[in-house]
Amino acid sequence: MNPVVAPWVRTRLRTAPLTAAALALLVALTAALAAAFPRAVDRYEDSGLLRTLHQARYDRVTVQVTAPRPDVTLPPAERAAAVRPDALRDRFEKVLTTPRAPLAIDRARSSYGLGTGDSPPVPDPWIPRPTGLPARISLFAHSDLAEHARVREGRLPRAGGAVGTTATEAEAAVTEATAKSLHIKVGSVIHVPGTDRAPLAVRVTGILTPRDPSGPYWSTVPLLRTPTLVSVPSPGSTPDRYWLGALLLAPDAAPAILGTRGSHPLYWFLAPDENALHARDAGRLKSAVAALESGPGLQRARALTDPFAEVNTGLDDVLTSYTQLRSGIAPLVAVAAFGTGTVAAVVLLMTGGLAADRRRTELALLRARGASLPGLTARLCAETAVVAVPAGALGLLAGLIAVPEGRAGYAAVAALAVTAVVCAALPLRAALAHRSVRVAAEREDVASVRPSRRRTVAELTLLVLAAAAVEALRRRGTSGDQLISLAPVLTGIVAALLLVRGYPLLLRRLARPAGRLRGAVGPLSLARAGRTQVSAVLPLLALLTALTTAAFGGSVLAGVDEARDRAALLAIGADARVEAQAPLPSSLTARVAKVSGVREVAAVSIAYQAKPDDGQVSVPLVGVPPDAYAALAGHTGLGAFPEEQLKRASSGGPLPALASPSLAEQYGTRRAFPVRLEDGSSVTVRITAVRSLTPAVSGGDFLVVDRAGLGETAARPTALLMTGDHVGGRALRRAVGDLGSVHLRSEERAQYADSPLQTGAERVYAAAVAAGGGYAVVALLLALLRAAPERAALLARLRTMGLTRSQGRRLLVLESLPQALLAAVGGALTGWAAIRLLSPGVDLTTIALASAQTPVGEAELHTDPLSLTVPAIAVVVVAVGVAGVQAWWTGRRGSVGELRAGDTR
Structure with a gap:
């Protein structure tokens, strides 16, 4: 075969201009994202360092x-x-x-x-x-x-x-x-x-x-x-x-x-x-x-x-505190980066693989006519490079413009890697498929081809690596080598390989009972699903990796939001809080209740220097209205209790008290004991309920009693706790004036994410998860579009045999459902399993609560139902939608164009 010449390449590009344009668009977009990612990380890390220096x-x-x-x-x-x-x-x-x-x-x-x-x-x-x-x-x-x-x-x-x-x-x-x-x-x-x-x-x-x-x-x-x-x-x-x-x-x-x-x-x-x-x-x-x-x-x-x-x-101490914060955030971003990068790489490889599969007959004919394998590979590489290299350069330029700050070298290497993968995918896949000269291509259906030994060894190796990564992450947390950051990705890859192994068995199991059904659509759709090409492992791999990454990433972001909400609630005790050193006027409660967004108001008195049993240890004693405070505790989830447990008996006696566990252990729940207040008065209380949290005070020990049982001075409220949606801070401060300080839960929550290192990492994480989901959709569309000509021809033949349009739509939908359902259910289960396996080693405290002044416990990773179900449902919807649109469009075009002489497909 002669050396690579331009006319052959130019002819191929003229033959399929839309395919070349789609490839160029995919390469440019991927190169732009790859180039922008390291620069975006540099930008938010530098901004975080600058903020740290300014705050010091x-x-x-x-x-x-x-x-x-x-x-x-x-x-x-x-x-x-x-x-x-x-x-x-x-x-x-x-x-x-x-x-x-x-x-x-x-x-x-x-x-x-x-x-x-x-x-x-x-x-x-x-x-x-x-x-x-x-x-x-x-x-x-x-x-x-x-x-x-x-x-x-x-x-x-x-x-x-x-x-x-x-x-x-x-x-x-x-x-x-x-x-x-x-x-x-x-x-x-x-x-x-x-x-x-x-x-x-x-x-x-x-x-x-x-x-x-x-x-x-x-x-x-x-x-x-x-x-x-x-x-x-x-x-x-x-x-x-x-x-x-x-x-x-x-x-x-x-x-x-x-x-x-x-x-x-x-x-x-x-x-x-x-x-x-x-x-x-x-x-x-x-x-x-x-x-x-x-x-x-x-x-x-x-x-x-x-x-x-x-x-x-003190610059070294400032740098140490910054690096500690960054080291807690960077591994989580690396998880998203590896997941999205894996999905993108799979999609790029799948693009080359599908192109080689589409041109299998052409390439086999060239080999049969004497084309050498190196010469054929060089031609395919040149054909792809003519499209991919300019697109990669444009993508790099777009990434540099989109993110002006950061290192340009890393961006160039990332874009170059994308271009190299695209240029090598088609030639290598073609060289692998056409090592030997064959006149007719052998059938390579999922249901008939058995995995080779080399594939088995590779799958077992991946399984061992995934198990090692999961175990390392559970033991050491996210602070480790890059293998730990690959744990969710490896979990998705292993799950995809296992599902591909089990997919033929499932189809065989379903084929027999489907054969006894009335009508031809059901058995035919299962038979068609069984004839899916072996190359479908790449779309399934992309889908499961993307769904696992989306589930893990969505759960991380949801866990961050939940931790901040919880921390703000513990700090404020309600949706809004007004507190003063001196007693508040009684008219303020009614005035505050009229503020926009306020639903309920609980007026409480807090004596921080109350001394139980006339001792030397001070304990906050909170006087509350039992009904309003019980409703507040139930709404916030901070130590909910029945209001009857605090109401004083009409016959007098000690005041029922709600206490922290340590106080209940120290003073018991059976005996009454005196509590001396700051104004010199004294009350006798008996602990009737024990809770670890209460809205009025955050952390530590506390006693909560009925405010009506306190003296006139001690019962005067010093704090107002409010619940409601979207409490207006400006209106509330205007109503309070100089009588007390106003604290909003929303403002407290915003303080936990004031570092560019946190907000930047969250944005990059969210963008990476979204990009992974987008690539999963692209993988699904490529797989469906690859089979579109064959499906169109099938429908045309079946319509000549009497198949109606509605039956054709059902056939295509049912044919695409097995793999879509497999990916959706497998992705949801894999995401759930990955989160359950990896949650002991993932601590979200650093990224969620780095600015928290008061410890509020560890922010743990939990499964987020929306992150598990929405991407999985989207996969099924896209697969069914594409199949339905294809059936509708094929029905409009008619059958003549599909039934060409010599069509062997």
């Missing part, structure tokens, strides 16, 4: 290099020269080169300077003294003050010549917050105590507004921006307090600070360049930070600044 304070994230003040034994001129701006700037430029990649430093947001360190008290009486203690003031000669602040009043400070260590006067500026809290005005003079000399008189020449108050320049040392009211222990019940503030001197006036009291450290604050930090470099970032704090980086920093310099940062 800059005094933790910034790399702080500090050095002790110049040696006091040096001449004053040398000490002053060591802290002047030129000397500090020179060392700053050198320190910037200390961190190694990938830790990049943002020079514009970094700073350096000299401070007093210890803050001495100042004697000026006009500065506020909340408890009589004098205010303390820190002096800073901070770099580039004019670039990071706007002058609101006055002017920036100046040095006024060569300032030395013995200077007695200096100029400074303060921020608006410092001026407001310390009553500082332009022209105010503050006397900072000196060391063996008169105090340094600092005159305030300007009040500044920070340009970026939350940035590292002002937030690495928050005192630069905002003064602090410091509390110190005192013998009395009220702690002593004093103001701590900062004065910002001109950098040229830094030597004057050396003459005041304090440790006077030199500092260089290196702010990380957030735009240059990537989640994929988290491990190398931690290594770079560790090298700075106690490794080669520290030695280099000391060589460039001072032999006793220290490097401190």
Whole structure:
């Protein structure tokens, strides 16, 4: 056979343009999804890292290099020269080169300077003294003050010549917050105590507004921006307090600070360049930070600044917390990625396999006429590559445009892998089917062909791998190697292989009783189903893998939603909650009940410092209206109880109480015991019901009693618990006003998914599951369309024998039902089994409740009925719908076109 030439390829493309266009569309779409996936993961992981850095304070994230003040034994001129701006700037430029990649430093947001360190008290009486203690003031000669602040009043400070260590006067500026809290005005003079000399008189020449108050320049040392009211222990019940503030001197006036009291450290604050930090470099970032704090980086920093310099940062702790969150989320995303990738790969292979099966007669004829196997394979590869390579390139470009951020290399490799699979599928399948020259193709029906030994060995190998993956996931959880992430996929593959093995047996079992039925449609449909090609294993494999992945993924997403709903309910205790420290007015209950969305309101009083048995341990005691509170507990599912268990007897006696299990074990359920309340009153209670949860308080111990049995003061409500659909937060806050704080269950729930790492992973997971379902539909359609010509010809022949149109529709529907039902029922059962097998090793707490402040237990994986049934029903509906449409369309076209001379199909 001659080498590959273009005319043959061009002729083949002209012969089937629609097929080539459909293949190009499939390749482009798959390449685009494959290219977008790694970039989407990079994007949400980088966004999550950026959010983590923003949520952490800059005094933790910034790399702080500090050095002790110049040696006091040096001449004053040398000490002053060591802290002047030129000397500090020179060392700053050198320190910037200390961190190694990938830790990049943002020079514009970094700073350096000299401070007093210890803050001495100042004697000026006009500065506020909340408890009589004098205010303390820190002096800073901070770099580039004019670039990071706007002058609101006055002017920036100046040095006024060569300032030395013995200077007695200096100029400074303060921020608006410092001026407001310390009553500082332009022209105010503050006397900072000196060391063996008169105090340094600092005159305030300007009040500044920070340009970026939350940035590292002002937030690495928050005192630069905002003064602090410091509390110190005192013998009395009220702690002593004093103001701590900062004065910002001109950098040229830094030597004057050396003459005041304090440790006077030199500092260089290196702010990380957030735009240059990537989640994929988290491990190398931690290594770079560790090298700075106690490794080669520290030695280099000391060589460039001072032999006793220290490097401190909390960036490594921030990175550790982020990597822990990411490590809990990434395996779940990997499960969806492997599932969707497997389905897509099966569909691409099936496309080549179906094309080879459709052209079996043509290829067998070419082989019979002398075509060599390598030459035939090369022609088919060139024919496919002409379509697949441009489509793959377009798909890659679309993926890069759709997701601009992320690594382009991984996207290119993914798109290239898709293109390579498509280019190799048809040639390899054809080479495998036409290894030997045969004049007529042998029959390869599912019901007649028996599996080979090699197939048996491969299936057993997959079974062992699936069992190992499931066992590893149950033992170690999702934190492991990639085999664990393949567990759901392998489960679906093994189930598909088992169903293919059992499918012929099922058909044989059904064929005998169907033969005794009246009419020809039933037996004929089963006979037709038994003649399904062996290549139908690929559509079934795609369907079961997709259904298993969809069931597992849908259950994961449903479990996440359920865990967040549960956590929000435990935190709030109802759909909405109003709580105050002081008793709420009685009119507020009626006003709140009129708010849009509110259905029921339970007014309760909560005494958090109640002491049972006059002991020292405090327990929350909740006074409730039994009927409304019982309805609330039943609605929320938090410790439901009959209201009769709390109603006090008309004859008096101890109050019935609902208690937590630990309190019931401690005080018993038979004896009555006194409870002393915060207002000094006391009630006697007896535990009549035990529940682990109750809506009014979250977690811990509690006592719930009838509010009518409390004293007048203790019975006044301090909280309102509301149920209802879509409670209006704005209207509720307007109704409550300043009387109490308003908490909504919906707002609490939203806080659990505030990290881009969570929301991004959920979106990628949902998209992967949806894409897997789409590929399953494509696989089903390809399988049905492959058999469409043969079915059309069959209907045409049968109509010449008297088959009616309604019988033709029933025939095609019944013929497609066995495999569709097999896939649907098998997929649902496989998804259910996979979830039950893998749920002990899957913890959804990280992705669902990473932001939860209060532990609410482990979020477990449960089966989601919708995720199991909806995809399975969709498979049956699509199969039946396609068969019905084909029967209808064939009936409209007539029989002449299908009954061509020489048609052997």
